[in-house]
Amino acid sequence: MRYGMVIDTLKCVGCTDCVVACQTENNVPLGYARDWVSEAVIGTYPELHLEIRTERCNHCDDTPCVRTCPTGASHVIEGGIVKVTPNECIGCAACIESCPYDARFVHPEGYVDKCTFCDHRVANGQDPACVSVCPTYCMHFGDLDDPNSEVSKLLSTRQSKVLAPEAGTKPQIFYLI
Amino acid sequence: MEEIITSGRNIPHIDPILDIWGLPISLYLFLGGLAAGITIFASVVTILKREQQYSTAVKIAPIITPIALAVGLFFLLIDLHHILYAWQLFTTIRLESPMSWGAWTLLVITPLSIVWVAMYLKDILPTFDFSGCCSGILKLLFVENNSDEKLNWEWKYSFLVDFEKFMLDNKRVFAWIMLVLGIVVGVYTGILLSAFNARPLWNTEILGPLFLVSGLSTGAAAIMWLSNDHNEIKMFSKIDLFLILIELFLIVHMMMGFVAGPEIKAYAAGFFLGGEFTAVFWVLFVGLGLVIPLLLETMELIGRKIPIGIVAFLILAGGLLFRIIMVDAGQVIRYLY
Ligand code: SF4
Numbered sequence A: 001m002r003y004g005m006v007i008d009t010l011k012c013v014g015c016t017d018c019v020v021a022c023q024t025e026n027n028v029p030l031g032y033a034r035d036w037v038s039e040a041v042i043g044t045y046p047e048l049h050l051e052i053r054t055e056r057c058n059h060c061d062d063t064p065c066v067r068t069c070p071t072g073a074s075h076v077i078e079g080g081i082v083k084v085t086p087n088e089c090i091g092c093a094a095c096i097e098s099c100p101y102d103a104r105f106v107h108p109e110g111y112v113d114k115c116t117f118c119d120h121r122v123a124n125g126q127d128p129a130c131v132s133v134c135p136t137y138c139m140h141f142g143d144l145d146d147p148n149s150e151v152s153k154l155l156s157t158r159q160s161k162v163l164a165p166e167a168g169t170k171p172q173i174f175y176l177i
Numbered sequence B: 001m002e003e004i005i006t007s008g009r010n011i012p013h014i015d016p017i018l019d020i021w022g023l024p025i026s027l028y029l030f031l032g033g034l035a036a037g038i039t040i041f042a043s044v045v046t047i048l049k050r051e052q053q054y055s056t057a058v059k060i061a062p063i064i065t066p067i068a069l070a071v072g073l074f075f076l077l078i079d080l081h082h083i084l085y086a087w088q089l090f091t092t093i094r095l096e097s098p099m100s101w102g103a104w105t106l107l108v109i110t111p112l113s114i115v116w117v118a119m120y121l122k123d124i125l126p127t128f129d130f131s132g133c134c135s136g137i138l139k140l141l142f143v144e145n146n147s148d149e150k151l152n153w154e155w156k157y158s159f160l161v162d163f164e165k166f167m168l169d170n171k172r173v174f175a176w177i178m179l180v181l182g183i184v185v186g187v188y189t190g191i192l193l194s195a196f197n198a199r200p201l202w203n204t205e206i207l208g209p210l211f212l213v214s215g216l217s218t219g220a221a222a223i224m225w226l227s228n229d230h231n232e233i234k235m236f237s238k239i240d241l242f243l244i245l246i247e248l249f250l251i252v253h254m255m256m257g258f259v260a261g262p263e264i265k266a267y268a269a270g271f272f273l274g275g276e277f278t279a280v281f282w283v284l285f286v287g288l289g290l291v292i293p294l295l296l297e298t299m300e301l302i303g304r305k306i307p308i309g310i311v312a313f314l315i316l317a318g319g320l321l322f323r324i325i326m327v328d329a330g331q332v333i334r335y336l337y
């Protein structure tokens, strides 16, 4: 079992519904966000190409955030989901420094917070909140280890990339390009 | 290649740039390096049996160590955002996490550095004013004893007398232990940053040695400043000169490695070679904090009289500035994607 996401950058219109859905589902405090939308213009003029994509913690396979955590508050659960236990976290921010995607932040209450892949929903067989609200169906969530899952099929038929692979964290969110 | 990023993310309390580690962490790294430097010198002098010649290094300067470590730990603690849970640090040891083994090392070295000071307390403070205002506090640990001409006190408890004797008899073994711990702390201050793959500026194997050498240099500066003995000042300014040369070499080596390295490293180097950190780094840190002290120390060596306090101050201020720049720049420079 290895949870991951496949996100179609060709479908994403940058509406930020996923951001709002996450904030509502997970009670993310105002002014903070566990996911966000980036727009990148790629290429050299005049050969430009606009890419819009929704980003969040990549639930990496090689997790520097878990390694550098001095207390074990950052940990990996079943399915490769990376989580933080608030009352083990001392708020040292070592994990924030170690994430190349700046996916973590200090919650106003002092502990570090981040995307959980909505593990509370996943446990009930539902998709994460962001995936379930996307009006263009550009996000797909599922088991990357299962060759018959929707995510695996998309990855085997479409061209994809991960963000900053050179940072070496083996991210598990794939972008269809 | 991404040429233009029109809009990245825009989350008010998180973006636009990471600055979660600020001045307290820089001060923590600086004080840790200073304490490590002094400890290493005090230990080496003891191991080489030169305590008489370099008494400031062994007896006086180490007074700074526990103070620097305690203040440094204080800065680390105030930088924790979930401070009420700080005790969680000491519920496990995680060797993969520099934050974890570093905190444990500090927990061990801080009391030992107090023992070091206590070991030489009779030499540093041979007479106490038992009639003064603090006599109540003094009498908790010490008793008045005028049997010796120079010394007017003795430890109040016999186990402390025995312990002092035991430590003095075994001071070279103790010095070896402190030497190892000092090196661990000195290297730790660099590894804390260089362990982060995610930060291209920090993630270089040169940072560990560079922070260690810089820590040693600040330690030597402190000893020079405190010492009244001309030979000792001369010796430590020679050592310091050598350390500054190594530091300069490591800095150039690091920058050249960046420029010749992968795109992201060259991008990082750009911040120091024309970019926003160019002036503070090369003029204030390298210029005022390394090159000027280097020149002044060279003049001292060829026999000119120079105010050693200024040299020491420049080196110490440079050491702090270096850590402030590295902590700050390291967070500004991130992977592009
Ligand atoms: S994206 Fe960042 S926080 Fe998430 S698993 Fe990877 S390194 Fe950790």
Ligand code: SF4
Residues within 6 Å of the ligand: A068, A069, A070, A071, A072, A073, A074, A084, A088, A089, A090, A091, A092, A093, A094, A095, A096, A111, A112
């Ligand atoms: S901030 Fe919390 S989760 Fe992050 S490394 Fe420190 S203790 Fe671990």
